[in-house]
Structures are given as structure tokens and as C-alpha cells.
Amino acid sequence: xxxxxxxVEDFARxxxxxxxxxxxxxxxxxxxxxxxxxxFGPVTFxxxxxxxxxxxxxxxxxxxxxxxxxxxxPNGSEAExxxxxxxxxLGRKATAIMPAEIGGxxxxxxxxxxxxxxxxxxxxxxxxxxxPELQMVTFSIFGHSASPLAVTDEAGNTxxxxxxxxxxxxxxxxxxxxxxxxxxxxxxxxxSGADVKVCxxxxxxxxxxxIGRTIRIARESHKDPFSDLLxxxxxxxxxxxxxxxxxxxxxxxxxxxxxxxxxxxVKIEQTGGGRITxxxxxxxxxxxxxxxxxxxIVPDLITVMDRETxxxxxxxxxxxxxxxxxxxxxxxxxxxxxxxxxxxxxRCFGLDEDFSPIETL
Amino acid sequence: MRIGxxxxxxxxxxVLLNGxxxxxxxxxxxxxxxxxxxxxxxxxxxxxATLLPGDVKSVMIGTTxxxxxxxxxxxxxxxxxxxxxxxxxxxxxxLIGWPKELGNAIxxxxxxxxxxxxYDGRExxxxxxxxxxxxxxxxxxxxxxxxxxxxxxxxxxxxxxTAAAAIVGELMPxxxxxxxxxxxxxxxxxxxxxxxxxxxxxxxxxxxxxSFRKALSDLGVHAAxxxxxxxxxxxxxxxxxxxxxxxxxxxPTNSMRxxxxxxxxxxxIIVDIGGTTADVGALxxxxxxxxxxxxNIGGVxxxxxxxxxLAIGVGGGSIIREAGPENRRTSIGGRVTIGxxxxxxxxxxKALVFGGTSLxxxxxxxxxxxxxxxxxxxxxxxxxxxxxxxxxxMHCRLDDAIDRMKTSFESVPVILVGGGSALVKRALAGxxxxxxxxxxxxxxxxxxxxxxxxxxxxxxYNFDTCARDVALSDARDIAFARAREAGARDxxxxxxxxxxxxxxxxxxxxRIRVKVxxxxxxxxxx
Numbered sequence: 001x002x003x004x005x006x007x008v009e010d011f012a013r014x015x016x017x018x019x020x021x022x023x024x025x026x027x028x029x030x031x032x033x034x035x036x037x038x039x040f041g042p043v044t045f046x047x048x049x050x051x052x053x054x055x056x057x058x059x060x061x062x063x064x065x066x067x068x069x070x071x072x073x074p075n076g077s078e079a080e081x082x083x084x085x086x087x088x089x090l091g092r093k094a095t096a097i098m099p100a101e102i103g104g105x106x107x108x109x110x111x112x113x114x115x116x117x118x119x120x121x122x123x124x125x126x127x128x129x130x131x132p133e134l135q136m137v138t139f140s141i142f143g144h145s146a147s148p149l150a151v152t153d154e155a156g157n158t159x160x161x162x163x164x165x166x167x168x169x170x171x172x173x174x175x176x177x178x179x180x181x182x183x184x185x186x187x188x189x190x191x192s193g194a195d196v197k198v199c200x201x202x203x204x205x206x207x208x209x210x211i212g213r214t215i216r217i218a219r220e221s222h223k224d225p226f227s228d229l230l231x232x233x234x235x236x237x238x239x240x241x242x243x244x245x246x247x248x249x250x251x252x253x254x255x256x257x258x259x260x261x262x263x264x265x266v267k268i269e270q271t272g273g274g275r276i277t278x279x280x281x282x283x284x285x286x287x288x289x290x291x292x293x294x295x296x297i298v299p300d301l302i303t304v305m306d307r308e309t310x311x312x313x314x315x316x317x318x319x320x321x322x323x324x325x326x327x328x329x330x331x332x333x334x335x336x337x338x339x340x341x342x343x344x345x346x347r348c349f350g351l352d353e354d355f356s357p358i359e360t361l
Numbered sequence: 362m363r364i365g366x367x368x369x370x371x372x373x374x375x376v377l378l379n380g381x382x383x384x385x386x387x388x389x390x391x392x393x394x395x396x397x398x399x400x401x402x403x404x405x406x407x408x409x410a411t412l413l414p415g416d417v418k419s420v421m422i423g424t425t426x427x428x429x430x431x432x433x434x435x436x437x438x439x440x441x442x443x444x445x446x447x448x449x450x451x452x453x454x455x456l457i458g459w460p461k462e463l464g465n466a467i468x469x470x471x472x473x474x475x476x477x478x479x480y481d482g483r484e485x486x487x488x489x490x491x492x493x494x495x496x497x498x499x500x501x502x503x504x505x506x507x508x509x510x511x512x513x514x515x516x517x518x519x520x521x522x523t524a525a526a527a528i529v530g531e532l533m534p535x536x537x538x539x540x541x542x543x544x545x546x547x548x549x550x551x552x553x554x555x556x557x558x559x560x561x562x563x564x565x566x567x568x569x570x571x572s573f574r575k576a577l578s579d580l581g582v583h584a585a586x587x588x589x590x591x592x593x594x595x596x597x598x599x600x601x602x603x604x605x606x607x608x609x610x611x612x613p614t615n616s617m618r619x620x621x622x623x624x625x626x627x628x629x630i631i632v633d634i635g636g637t638t639a640d641v642g643a644l645x646x647x648x649x650x651x652x653x654x655x656x657n658i659g660g661v662x663x664x665x666x667x668x669x670x671l672a673i674g675v676g677g678g679s680i681i682r683e684a685g686p687e688n689r690r691t692s693i694g695g696r697v698t699i700g701x702x703x704x705x706x707x708x709x710x711k712a713l714v715f716g717g718t719s720l721x722x723x724x725x726x727x728x729x730x731x732x733x734x735x736x737x738x739x740x741x742x743x744x745x746x747x748x749x750x751x752x753x754x755m756h757c758r759l760d761d762a763i764d765r766m767k768t769s770f771e772s773v774p775v776i777l778v779g780g781g782s783a784l785v786k787r788a789l790a791g792x793x794x795x796x797x798x799x800x801x802x803x804x805x806x807x808x809x810x811x812x813x814x815x816x817x818x819x820x821x822y823n824f825d826t827c828a829r830d831v832a833l834s835d836a837r838d839i840a841f842a843r844a845r846e847a848g849a850r851d852x853x854x855x856x857x858x859x860x861x862x863x864x865x866x867x868x869x870x871x872r873i874r875v876k877v878x879x880x881x882x883x884x885x886x887x
Contacts, residue, residue, distance in 0.1 A: 076452030181479035
């Protein structure tokens with residue numbers, strides 16, 4: 001499909017849904033994409049099956065502290081320069097761009113880069129949602145290395161990192177970003193078309209757009225956006241097991257910042273009284289429990305949404321008294337394998353619990 | 362003695378206060394030019410109190426001049442917009458996201474020059490005096506008279522904004538200059554927007570202040586005068602000339618502060634029911650709770666100090682309809698819908714009880730015997746069950762709004778103010794008590810007359826290089842200095858401290874926000 005200027009808002013809304021409470025507010029990303037598209041034109045999403053096996057595909061992302069990103073806005077050419085550095089190092093040009101993370105602001109940034117360069121974006125990502133750390137991607141689960149990776153700041157300063165493992169790559173990249181003023185862009189996990197055919201989470205860009213569009217159209221025609229959203233998701237290949245986990249109002253929000261993560265819980269009281277649903281989060285929503293019983297758990301997606309408009313609410317935006325519905329959605333099968341659960345399963349977030357698919361809860 | 366005036370969409374209210382005692386009050390119609398209505402209201406409270414104008418020591422005015430001008434896009438100056446940030450921020454140019462007409466009214470005179478700071482105070486690029494000089498010369502050549510200057514992290518270091526202002530001062534001594542660090546918080550686009558809005562209003566603000574001065578002196582009032590700003594504190598008139606944008610949306614704040622004054626409560630939910638909307642807000646420590654999200658004004662995103670207000674379309678003039686399939690979702694009971702449209706200031710012509718043809722919430726209240734105005738016979742034909750449903754719907758909508766604005770599970774006092782407060786006939790959900798103060802109808806004017814001023818600081822500190830207690834006391838000192846600069850003399854105290862570590866990164870960078878408030882000198886505040 002071709003993403004046009006007027007589609008950006010829908011795409012951003014869908015990306016916020018897939019952010020599962022995290023991934024950052026897509027507002028800045030949306031504006032950047034609108035400005036880029038107004039200047040450089042629309043972007044084509046290409047199915048991974050239409051990509052040659054030996055093509056070079058490069059994921060791109062924004063990297064930094066959200067508080068800083070909204071003040072020191074990007075120059076716009078960071079990702080381009082990071083990509084160039086990577087291309088020089090690898091001795092070849094990228095065939096297409098892709099997001100590492102379809103949830104939140106990082107769904108939009110690769111599309112900005114693609115628009116500026118006139119390159120297509122592969123309709124694939126490495127999370128099928130949002131996760132807080134660089135190595136929590138299917139690319140890494142399938143043994144691909146995050147490095148060589150390139151980090152570029154607004155002045156065009158670029159640091160190329162080749163690391164022995166992804167933990168080192170992540171640590172070095174984070175300190176580099178801090179030295180760059182806590183806001184930078186990154187190109188990492190360079191892979192071949194054949195690689196991504198195996199490890200990519202497919203169709204997630206079109207999915208984000210369709211989710212955003214479904215919600216908007218339901219609103220415009222005064223229909224219940226939730227029933228339209230669920231019936232759309234049920235028709236998708238990966239996200240079909242979905243349900244409303246809670247419908248009520250927020251009666252408690254607790255949060256603290258620890259080790260650079262926003263950690264906390266939110267409690268929702270069911271309309272009509274009685275049942276309490278508690279959602280625990282660490283940037284993203286991790287687990288939803290109703291009266292103590294697990295109803296959905298990471299890597300399955302848990303998204304808190306405004307009860308009337310179905311606008312996704314990030315964990316920073318949760319407030320006492322909000323009327324919300326909590327939607328649980330199955331994660332793509334690639335994230336539910338034993339190998340994947342070692343990287344993105346409940347225990348990776350300090351939960352003393354094993355993964356149970358939402359359809360069994 | 363002091364006078365408080367608050368300008369609303371329908372009425373201009375005024376009160377004369379002697380210490381904490383209300384000497385007289387009045388409601389006059391708001392006039393198209395606003396100023397005439399204000400003068401009429403002041404004249405009226407003085408007449409009622411049989412006082413000499415000379416006894417008035419201070420006048421506090423909450424006005425919609427600047428909000429109206431901005432929302433209507435009228436009487437705005439074109440603005441030379443200088444952003445000191447390159448190579449950062451070029452991906453999002455100034456005025457992005459503005460409504461087209463408003464952007465055109467401001468003109469698109471954008472200058473991006475090198476500079477700005479990182480969160481830790483390091484320069485993004487050196488200040489480029491020649492580039493700024495060239496920009497200012499171009500602004501001068503275009504004949505512009507207002508300039509807005511914004512640099513990245515000017516809250517950490519304002520030197521580059523100040524240096525650019527000096528160049529404007531040298532080349533365009535007559536120009537109005539707005540520096541972003543004096544108005545907004547962290548968040549470049551929102552702060553820049555506020556600076557641009559402020560610069561665009563600068564001509565109007567000089568005119569308005571001048572006309573107020575003249576009007577007061579024509580009335581024989583030779584008092585200090587202040588304008589209320591959106592966080593519920595005051596600015597001296599000469600400060601408003603420089604920062605008109607800070608007065609935008611002061612109306613709901615004034616009502617809430619007035620309600621606090623009348624009931625002597627510091628923590629409560631305030632419900633201000635007017636003709637078109639009910640504004641619901643939370644009072645904490647005697648001040649309106651501030652909104653934590655970006656606020657749109659006339660379609661422009663800003664982040665300055667605004668009260669967190671939930672406005673619902675329930676007022677005395679709201680149109681009542683039977684709920685049908687297309688609008689049932691907006692009805693809680695599922696049988697009746699209220700608003701969001703309203704007959705507004707035409708209530709006394711259009712409502713049934715006044716011989717009109719529109720069924721309004723006022724008509725329902727009359728039919729139910731809750732209030733008695735107009736001709737009750739004209740609503741006698743209304744179905745009793747429908748009237749009861751409509752009245753219950755109104756209460757449910759208010760219950761719901763209160764519940765949304767509460768910050769905790771506990772019941773809180775609910776204070777009703779505004780002309781529509783008489784419509785409420787049962788206790789609202791979640792209220793520990795219901796209070797309808799005397800003079801509830803002019804709570805807004807009373808709120809304007811409460812003589813306090815504030816100071817604020819919002820900055821990122823690095824605890825690795827600056828100990829936490831040193832950072833906190835530095836932040837506090839700056840906020841205190843700003844409150845004193847705004848006119849505070851006594852009882853300056855910290856209202857709020859916020860400490861938020863920067864997420865996702867190692868290191869000790871923490872954003873600190875301190876807000877303090879203090880009293881005006883006693884001779885003005887009494």
C-alpha cells in the first residue's frame with residue numbers, strides 16, 4: 001500500500017494502540033512524518049515476499065529521553081546519516097527501510113526516513129508491538145546482531161558501534177546517546193531479505209494503519225469503535241485472539257521511575273461495581289489481572305483506551321477517574337515461542353509468572 | 362478597598378471588597394469592546410456602595426480580550442519568529458500544526474539560526490551573532506513590530522535568547538520582544554507557540570492596558586491595577602503589557618479561586634454552571650489543579666500554566682432533546698440528551714418560559730419546580746416523566762464530571778457556583794458535602810480580586826554534577842525571585858515541587874519544577 005499525507009493520523013493512532021501503553025507519544029513523530037511527506041511525498045509499504053533474498057534491509061529508530069526529544073527536536077537528517085555510515089561500513093546500499101518497533105513513535109520515524117530518501121518501507125517489524133529495550137526484537141531472538149549499528153545526533157556526529165554481543169551494543173549505544181544530549185537516531189540490525197522473511201513480524205505497518213482507520217471510521221459513523229476494532233483484529237492472522245479485559249474507570253494509579261523505566265500499576269473498577277482489574281506496567285503494560293487472576297500477560301498486548309473515543313492512552317497519560325476499556329490482544333506467534341519468551345517473556349520483566357496465551361485465560 | 366472584575370461571554374461581574382467582606386456586587390452585560398462593560402460594572406459597584414473612587418486601593422481584572430483576539434485571529438501583529446537551535450529542531454519548523462488562517466495572520470516570517478543548549482547546558486552550536494543580526498535586519502525591512510525568540514533548553518540557560526533580544530533592542534528599539542523562557546516550560550514547540558502568540562498580542566495588550574488606565578482615571582480611581590492570569594494569580598498591569606498570553610483562560614480559574622475564598626475551603630471540587638457549559642475543576646491547596654497535558658487554544662498547542670478544567674455541555678441554556686438512535690451514546694440515562702448546543706445569552710428570548718420555542722434546561726427546571734422564573738404556564742404541558750428524566754440526566758452528567766475530576770477515591774466537598782447553581786436539587790455523587798456559598802453568582806469576580814502572585818521554575822538539573830539539595834534550593838530561589846519580581850512581598854511559600862528523572866537513560870538528569878506563591882503588599886491586598 002501507499003501511505004499518503006492524510007493517512008498519517010490513522011497510522012499514528014494504530015501505532016499507539018500497538019505500543020501497548022509504551023513506545024512514546026507519537027505526536028512528534030506524526031508531525032515529522034507530515035512535514036517530510038509534504039516535502040518529499042508518500043511512502044510505499046512493500047510486502048516482504050516482494051523483496052529479494054539478498055536485499056539489504058535496515059531498521060531505524062529514535063533513541064533518547066522523551067522529555068529531551070520534545071525540547072531538542074531532531075534535525076531531520078540524523079537517520080539518513082546513520083544509514084550512510086552503516087552503508088559505508090557494509091560497502092553496499094540499503095534496499096528498503098523498516099521499523100524495529102511498530103508500537104509508538106518508532107513506527108513513524110523509519111517512514112520519515114523512507115520518505116526523505118524515496119525508499120520503500122518493508123511491511124514488517126521486529127516486535128509487533130513496543131518493548132523497552134533494543135535487544136527485545138525478533139531479529140535478536142533469531143540470532144541477528146544489533147551491530148554494526150550507527151547512532152547520529154542533530155549535528156551529524158555519528159558513532160559506529162561493533163559489539164561482541166547485543167547487551168554490550170545496547171550499553172554502548174545508551175551511553176553514546178547520553179553524550180549526544182539524550183536525543184539521537186539509530187540504524188541497527190542490518191539484515192538480508194532472506195533473514196527478515198524468517199524473523200520479521202509481518203504486515204504490521206498495514207495493520208497499524210488499518211487499526212487507526214477502523215477506529216476513526218467507527219467514530220465518524222457514530223458506531224462503537226471497540227466492536228469494530230475487535231472484529232477487525234479477529235480477521236487478522238496474528239492478532240485475532242482479542243477481548244475486552246476491563247470496562248470501567250481508573251480508581252488508582254501508582255508510578256515511580258526506577259532505573260530509567262516508568263514502573264507502576266493502574267486499577268480499574270468495572271462499571272456496575274465489583275470486579276477490579278489491575279494492570280502492571282514498565283513503560284509498556286505487562287500483565288492484567290482481574291481479582292488476582294491473570295487475564296493477559298506479556299508478550300500479549302494490553303492496551304488501555306478511552307472508553308468513548310477508543311484513543312489509546314500511554315502509561316504516562318493514565319489518570320484517576322478516566323473511563324477506559326482495556327483490550328487484550330494475542331501477540332504474533334513468533335513472539336510466543338520458547339526462544340522468544342526467553343527474551344520478551346514475563347520473567348524478562350521481573351514477573352514471577354510463566355507466559356499463558358490470552359485465549360487460555 | 363479593592364475591586365474585582367471578571368469578564369465572561371455573557372456577563373461582566375464586579376465586586377467591591379473590604380478585606381474579606383463583600384461590600385457590593387453587580388452583573389452587567391459584556392460589551393463588544395469589553396472595556397465599556399468593565400467600566401460600567403466598576404461604576405455600578407462604586408455607586409451601590411456609595412463610595413468615593415479614591416477609596417479604592419487596587420483593581421483586579423480578569424478579561425477575555427486576549428483570548429478573543431487570538432481565537433478570532435483579529436488584531437494580531439505579524440511576528441518575526443527567531444529560533445536559536447540549528448542544527449537541532451530543523452525537522453519541525455515553527456508554526457507547524459497551526460490552523461491555516463491563524464498562521465497566515467501571524468505571517469510566516471521564520472528565521473532558524475545556530476545555537477541552543479543541551480539539557481546539561483552544553484552548547485548545541487555557538488551563538489551566531491551575524492546570523493541573528495541578518496534575521497533582525499530582514500524583520501526590520503519587512504516592517505514587523507513584534508519578535509518571538511526561542512532557543513532550545515532556554516530553561517537551562519537563557520543567555521542566547523537574551524543575547525538575541527539585545528540585538529533586536531539595538532536594531533529595532535521600538536519592537537515588542539517575547540523570550541520563550543519567560544513564558545513556557547520544557548517542550549520546544551509548545552513554548553515557541555506561546556511566545557509567538559504573546560508577541561502577536563503585544564500591540565493589543567498595550568492598547569488594552571492604556572484604555573483601562575484611562576477608564577479608571579476617568580472614573581476617578583487612582584489605584585494599582587492587576588490582571589488575573591490563568592493559574593489564578595495576578596500580574597501587575599505593566600507585566601501584562603509584556604505577557605498578555607498568560608491571561609488566556611483565566612475565567613474558570615477565577616471562579617474556582619472565588620469559590621475557595623467564599624467557602625474558606627482549600628481542597629474541593631468546584632462546579633461552575635453557566636449558560637452553555639458546566640466547568641468542573643479541582644481545587645488543591647486553594648489553587649486550581651493544573652493541567653498536565655498540552656492545551657489547545659484556538660487550535661494551537663501550548664503548555665503554559667492552565668487550570669485542569671472539564672467543561673461539559675450542561676448549562677441553563679442547553680437544548681433538551683429526546684434521545685434517539687443517533688445520539689443515545691451521549692445520554693447516560695438513555696432517554697434524554699442535554700446540549701452540547703445552547704441558546705446562550707439569548708436564553709431570555711428563546712427559552713419556552715420566556716415565550717421562545719427552544720426547550721432548554723431552564724425550562725425543565727421551571728417545570729419541575731426547582732426554580733421559578735419566566736412564565737411557568739408555558740412549560741405546564743411538558744410530560745412529567747420526561748421532565749424528571751431530563752433533570753436526572755443533568756444530575757448524572759454532573760455526577761460523572763465530578764467523578765472524572767477527583768484525584769482519589771475519597772468523597773470531597775463540592776462547591777456550586779455560577780448562575781446555574783440553582784438547578785442542582787440533590788446531592789451529587791462522591792460529594793462529602795454540598796456547598797452553595799452566598800454570592801455564588803459573582804464568585805468569578807471575587808476570585809479575580811484575590812491578591813496573590815506566583816513564581817515558577819522548570820529546568821533539568823544533573824544530580825551527577827549538582828547535589829540534589831543544591832539543585833532543589835537553586836530552583837526554589839529562582840522561583841522565589843520570580844514571585845518577588847511579580848510583586849509578591851509577604852508570605853511567599855512553595856505551592857508545588859515536582860521531580861521527574863529522565864526516563865530511558867542512565868545518569869542523574871532530573872527535571873525539577875517549582876511553583877511558589879506570595880501575597881501582594883498589604884496596602885494593595887486589603
